Amino acid sequence: MFYREAGQFKSSYATDQAIFPLLQDRIGFFTILAIAFIAVPLLADDFILDAIAIPFLILTLATIGLNVLTGYAGQLSLGTGGFMGVGAYACYKLTTAFPDVNIILLILLSGVFSAGVGLVFGLPSLRIKGLYLVVTTLAAQFFLEWCFIRIGWLYNYNVSGAIDSPERSLAGGLVLTGPNADSVTRYLVVLAIVAVMTLLVKNLIRGRIGRSWMMIRDMDIAAELMGVRPLVAKLSAFAVSSYICGVAGAMFVFFYLGSVEPSAFSITLSFQILFMVIIGGLGSLIGCYFGAAFIWILPIFLRNALPAIGIDIGAENIVHLTSMIVGVLIILFLILEPHGLARLWQLGKEKLRVWPFPYA
């Protein structure tokens, strides 16, 4: 009734190729943007911003990074945590070496370093496929983790072995990072970076490079026969993916955690992000948001909701119970909808199109 394309004609190439061809979609999109940029900072308290909104956005960006590699280019990777770590450590080194340069610029620059590392570990993908490739990305993960612990130069030889984000502010005196930074400021910076990156990735995927990634994913030999160069396609997917993960990793330290041990970028993080990709839907950008929300917010919700409805079994058991519930939900989701939450979203939109009738 409300969600119809009837009467909306595409009279030029540009309107035909628009990201949101439907008026209703555009209204919805700008409403969400308005809520995210205006309503959330005004209404949310520090807990919601610090514990939910900021990490959710950062993890979404990392999920987008992995989705480029796994969902669009079809290369399964378990090295996400390591690549995020490279971004974080690169940013730390850069900002301690050049304290006067704008921190946002450095965060964007630090992704370049992780893209370089990603390229190197992407090289075996030219010969190795599928589950076998997981081993090479695991090699990246464990090797990088080892570097973060053993190479003192990376954390400026400080005693704790951890890196913490120093206080950095804009020219106007607005504190962006460090312990004195305001939650709302950090939230807005993160949101802006994530929104812009999402737009860039969306356009990258709609273009020639993205199409060549998808060809490689669907059948690499056929793609090669049709003139896609696997070297360029696979390595560019690795580079773009690691760049995004690196930026996410740098933000993870500078805008969310503040101070990290190397163990923050362990294999657990890689798995968590792979979950977000799969639960959200392989090869879908909106799925990244859904997946990150599901995996990040559900445990927090369960931890707070279970005591609220009277199941009081002690904090430790709640954690265990949460782990069980998450496991069951993951399996349930895979059984009910193997294509992820993005597919559910799409089905919902199709249902809405013919609503209130069951079919058109």
Place this chain on the structure above:
Amino acid sequence: MDLLNGIFIAPFVQMADAPDFLVQVLWEGFVSGILYALIALGFVLIFKASGVFNFAQGIMVVFAALTLVGLYQKGVPVILALILTMAVMGILALAVERFIMRPLVNQPHVILLMATIGLTYFLVGLGEFVFGGEPKQMITTELGLPTGSTEIPFGAQGVVILQHIDIAAAVIAIAMVTALALFFNRTRIGRALRAVADDHQAALSVGISLHQIWAIVWFASGLVALATGIMWGARSDVSFALEIIALRALPVLILGGFTSVPGAIVGGLIVGIGEKIGEIYWGPLLGGGIESWLAYMIALVFLLFRPQGLFGERIIERV
């Protein structure tokens, strides 16, 4: 020059100087290789019969060991605890077949892989919920496993120390592999299993029940997990830190090929021995701790030359 000396000369001089130490290192590598092989064996069993890369194998190892120790601590006699643990692994196999394998049949590899990771989360939560999260001591003596060690004189004045538990681990591992090989090749169920591994549909058409085979395979790898859990548990504590060894089994599988039982053994030995030798003789060059990634690097280099593994079936790709 120092670096070249450190890489190419000094380690070998060190080896030649102390042959007893070298043998000791080789033995240690051999034992951990056997244990890797046991974990890899659990993977291979399931992968062969159902094409599922069972990520939960590592947690099944911990879960089995935890159940055994937990039951014993609750006052169950040791034999009964052992039988009950086997029963638990059997129930787990049936549940996995009914609630994961059956609804997800014919899905892409990555979906099944994710489902087993979901199973991992569930088992971690369940194990900690029922038995508590703190590390436990494996009931080595109660199970009748030997403790203590033997010193064997070696060379002029050196000795090699063999832990009895390690010898027992090697013997049990070899016995299990033999038993499995016989089971695969000599029994009716074993043949059915190989038929399923070869072609699901063809196996169905000659009247082999996939459900039954899957349950049997998951049970078999549950038992392998129990044996592995006891052995690993005896060498260190029983805790969820053991979970990480599941990832160690991955390079082992890669080296051996996903579908080969002898491959799992040889791969395990290569990784186990390579890791120990690398850590002891070349590790100090890089500041130590290289054990955590060396196995993956070995597998990575290996893969570049032989993408299907040592004993894997040749990969033929068609468009």
